[in-house]
Every structure is written in C-alpha cells, then in structure tokens.
Amino acid sequence: MTERDLEGAGLEALFAQARSAPPELPAGLASRMLADAARMQADRARGGVARGWRAQLAEAIGGWFGVGGLATACAAGLWMGLAPPDGLDPVSAFQTQASYDLFEVSDISLALAEDN
Amino acid sequence: MALPARQDEAPADPSGGADTEAALLAAFAAGDRHAAAELTRRLGGKTFGLALRLLGNPAEAEDVAQDAMLRLWRVAPNWRAGEARVSTWLYRVTVNLATDRRRRARGGTTPLEAIDEPEDGAPGAAQRMIAAERGEALQAALMQLPERQRQAVVLRHIEELGNPEIAEVMEISTEAVESLTARGKRALTAILAGRRAELGYDDD
Known part of the structure; x- marks a missing residue:
C-alpha cells in the first residue's frame, strides 16, 4: 500500500465517522421551524399569504381608529364638561327650562280650575 | 443519512422518501399540521447538518436551516410534484443561503463549536x-x-x-x-x- 493510499484511507475514515454521527436537530430550532410552519398555515387559512398582509394592515388601522375614536370621544366629553362652549350653560339652561315648565303647569291647572 | 432506520420502518413507502415528502408538502399546503411536524423531522435535521458542515458555526447554521425551511413552507402551495425532489430543492436552497452568508461575512473567523466535548471519566x-x-x-x-x-x-x-x-x-x-x-x-x-x-x- 502506498503512502497516498494510506492517506486516502484516513480521509475516508474521517468521512465515515462524520456520517455515523450526524448532528441532531436542536430542539429550539425544531420548534422555531414548526412555529414558522404554523404561522404560514394560519396566514393561508385567513385567505392566502398574498392578501394576508393587507388584511393584517386593515385590521391594524381599524384597531387604531377604534382606539382613537374612543379616546377622542372621551377627550371631547371631558373638555365640554370643563369648558362648555358659548350658548351652552348646562346648569342655567336647565333651570330656566324647569321654571318655565312650572309656569306652564300652573297655567294649565289655572285653566282647568277656571273651566270647573 | 440522518434517518435511515425510520424510513426503513415505513412499509407504505418502499420507494424511499421522495414521494412521501412531496405528498407531505401537499398535505401541509392543505393545512395539515401533522405534515409540518413530519417534514421537520425528516428534513429539518438534514438541513441543519448540511448548513453546519458548510458554515462550521452552529448559530449561523441554525439561522440558515430555519430560513431554508421557511422557504419550503412558502413554496408548498405552488409545489409541482415530479419536478424536483423536495430534499434536492432544500439542499440547493441551503447551499445558496450558506454561500450568501459566507460571502457577507468574508474575512471573519469561523468558530468550531460543532463538535461535542467528550465527557470526562466515561469509559x-x-x-x-x-x-x-x-x-x-x-x-x-x-x-x-x-x-x-x-x-x-x-x-x-x-x-x-x-x-x-x-x-x-x-x-x-x-x-x-x-x-x-x-x-x-x-x-x-x-x-x-x-x-x-x-x-x-x-x-x-
């Protein structure tokens, strides 16, 4: 056997050893692969990957409008309570209306009394 | 190969893994979750092993292997059976991703963390x-x-x-x-x- 054959045999032994002990799939990597797969299947189930991102965008914008709308309404209510616009004095307006109503009721009772 | 024994145990597939892998990919595209697990078991380790040999760095090999499998999940609905073997396609994607990564990192050193240390005192x-x-x-x-x-x-x-x-x-x-x-x-x-x-x- 020549020196070259010996060296070739050594290399083949190294290959054989590498083949006999292939690296195992790390558990963390396997779960990341499966998570990618599940996400891809979920996207497809929602109507395809191509439309998926638009749907997600619309969902996101709708979500922000929803939250934004609620926040605006709250802020407006608070603001009107603290600083009501001109011509809208909730307390005095109510009182004026109430006293006027009382007058009306008195008028009606007076009229009824007169009829009797 | 990584899983010869398991493949031999499957009597429904005497012709080898190629047809089964294409069928599993079709099942995956149809929403079968079990198919994803089976494909990961059959091909995930091979993909990681090849990436590790080509890159010599476990962290980079994990990134490349995950990326390669992601591309498999993506291509699944458009996979044309009979055109190429799933494993051949995946090897090609892995080789190309590893090449890209080494090209980007050229000049850097390659740590050799792939080999397990022997346990002290074991026979x-x-x-x-x-x-x-x-x-x-x-x-x-x-x-x-x-x-x-x-x-x-x-x-x-x-x-x-x-x-x-x-x-x-x-x-x-x-x-x-x-x-x-x-x-x-x-x-x-x-x-x-x-x-x-x-x-x-x-x-x-």
Missing part, C-alpha cells in the same frame, strides 16, 4: 477524545477548502448524494462535480497530512 474517554479531535480536524480542514470544493465534498462524502443530484443542487455539470470533489479531497488530504500523528493515525 473509552481517550478513544472518544481522539474521535472528537478527528471530527474537529475534518471540519477545520473543510473550512480551509474553497467554497465550491467544500460544498461538493460535503454533499458527496458526508450527505452521500450521487453526482447527478449534486450537479442539480449546485447547478453545474456532473463533470464539474467530479472535478470539484477530486480537487477537494486532494486538498483535504494535504491539509490533514500535517496532523496525522496528533490524530492518532500512527497507532492504527
């Missing part, structure tokens, strides 16, 4: 130490080869693919594959020659 610890050193020496020598030679040698002698399939993976002729593996093995022999004594070959 045959000395033998296992030598085995680990030999494995490390092979990987170190592989990393010194030019990129295409490393790919051809790993696919031929560690993944045990035939030359026509390697040609398909590397998108070159079978003659070019033969030339690359021959030159790669000569270079490996030369690189390893200086380490024969420390690897225990003088005692063989």
